[in-house]
Amino acid sequence: MNPNAERFMSRALELAAANAASGHGGPFGAVIVRDDDIIAEGVNLVTSTNDPTAHAEVVAIRRACAAIGEFQLTGCELYTSCEPCPMCLGAIYWARPAAIYYAGTHKDAAAVGFDDSFIYQQTRMKPQERAIPMVRLLEELANQPFRAWCDNQNRVPY
């Protein structure tokens, strides 16, 4: 484990508490570290920016990728004040950092009114069993975009 890990986590928790007090959004903060330097910080900005995807981890990932000019966080570490929700866990997997550190759990978040645990349950269910109805449509045309992708010799995989 990074010997400075507690220092970086303290910063994520500090950001989270300050954000909760400020009214900018939920009580969450995250920092992204490369070579022992913080390259980006994020806080939850859902309600102040009308962006339901603006969780601390997503904000930090977007800023870190902008800072380094890449769509991957290879070799980076992510420190988040609370266990990532499924959206943020997915974002982390797409960004592919080397490690995730977290302090609180999704049960802690649920205890103060956030949907993290509910959404984890939903992701484990089949589409047709979920709370938001999911309907498959035009499946006979679904492969057209994938064919266009495979036909593009200049495609950039991610």
Place this chain on the structure above:
Amino acid sequence: MNPNAERFMSRALELAAANAASGHGGPFGAVIVRDDDIIAEGVNLVTSTNDPTAHAEVVAIRRACAAIGEFQLTGCELYTSCEPCPMCLGAIYWARPAAIYYAGTHKDAAAVGFDDSFIYQQTRMKPQERAIPMVRLLEELANQPFRAWCDNQNRVPY
């Protein structure tokens, strides 16, 4: 089901195929509909904007919320060319639209090289079992941000 559903899905598939051919990003498109009008469209912009969170659904959700000035998509429908990955499914649950329509499946996406199925498997695992190491740290301080949240009488829940 919305009688115009196939028309909206055709548009999502059209966006997806055009995006794959354009080289702006992956072969995915999404539209968000309210009162039978498209209020936002999105395509995958991961590689062209260096943003691993810029999947079609996330882009469309962010644009739709910006268009209506709210952080919820109450009463809206989301049409996506392919079943949402866990990040996008989480984003959808946080935005809370009324329904999700999709054409392809996460297995179709996996067949052309995307990690959707792998990330679904990862979300179902315990933190300590996942491919990206997850380490809990400073758990004794994890509740400080949540206390600041509960103490803020002007907090805006979401």
